[in-house]
Amino acid sequence: MATYLVTGANRGIGYEFCRQLQAHGETVIAVCRTADDALKALGVQVEESIDITSDDSLADLRDRLANRAIDVLINNAGIAKRVTLEDLNFDSI
Template identity: 55%
Template sequence: MATYLVTVANRGIGYEYCRQLQAWGDKAIAVCPEASKELKALGIRVEENIDIADDFVASLHERLGATQIEVLINNAAMFAKRTAEGITKRITQDNISTLTVFENSLKSML
């Protein structure tokens, strides 16, 4: 049984990852800005008030404590603004957050 961390898990693909992981007997930790009723009903660990667009890594690391994460599913959200500036900002945030999570994950493994 592996432990998965799924970002933006309150709905859509992120929620579905959590639902299926739980059904397979794996442990899923959902990270999201605000949990949906459906996500809460799964009965898995949910870390709310976290937006991957913000500097969330230190806060999440503190919340997770000694919890070992074997797999990160860095699910991305939809674009909030469909302008060139909005899309550029979202892509930049997603890439930076992915690299930051990866870097911090490596540090905790070593």
């Protein structure tokens, strides 16, 4: 069994990762800005008030998880943009 950290965990694909990993018996750290009731009800460790675009927020998360080993990072938080591979903006990603 492994410890997974999932960003953007409160809805969409991130929430579904958390739900399925939890059901599979993995240890899940669910990171989000604000946790919905459904995420809170999963029984995973929830870390709220984390905006992944904020350095202060990420430093806060690092401090909260001090010395905690993470096996898998699923850095899912984000927004979908419709661009072609030729038009990818790596800074934006």
